[in-house]
Amino acid sequence: MGGDDAMSMERSRRARFTNVAPTAGEFKMAALLAGVFFFLITPLVVQALVGWATTGVVALPNGHLLDAYGGLLRSDFGVGLPDRVNAGLPSDAVMWVLTLVGEVLVLGAVVVVGMWMRDATGASSRHGLATPTQAAEALGLPRLRKSAAVIRPDLYARSGRRTH
Known part of the structure; x- marks a missing residue:
């Protein structure tokens, strides 16, 4: 995967999580x-x-x-x-x-x-999204912390993960 493709994917991923409201x-x-x-x-x-x-x-x-x-x-x-x-x-x-x-x-x-x-x-x-408190109540705090990279990849991306 070329450098331009990776940059384009990162920009696209950021755009999905940008709130424009x-x-x-x-x-x-x-x-x-x-x-x-x-x-x-x-x-x-x-x-x-x-x-x-x-x-x-x-x-x-x-x-x-x-x-x-x-x-x-x-x-x-x-x-x-x-x-x-x-x-x-x-x-x-x-x-x-x-x-x-x-x-x-x-x-x-x-x-x-x-x-x-x-x-x-x-x-x-929040367009149907749960508040942090609601998410903690529903999933439990340990599971919420364990799944942080899946729930909010823009904030908690795992380091060293391969992108291709």
Whole structure:
């Protein structure tokens, strides 16, 4: 067996034992960033939808994003929107209630999609593999140690073993 073949087999063996699923920490960080993004964008989407429902014009505060968020911090919806759309918006109290409903819907959607993605990618799961404690209980610690090279050849390969 040539040197290239042995290297290729070793690379192939390593690739089989490499976990490419996102870790639980990576998954939590992605969900957190998505949640913050959707939390910040929801008031603007709500005012755009209400503006569309009242005036028939879909308008976002294009080019006036900082002004729009400043207006929201002062409880003033419609900042950065065309005057026609701004005039058609209901009172700020109604807009805040609608925004709260929108935030709850978005939060629910983020949780559902996040749980689906976690299950689909296998993050925070072992894809049916036993934990070390479960394996020790099932096999017994002496047998587990004796079979380590078979169970995890990537970690416990026997030295001096011939590869051909």
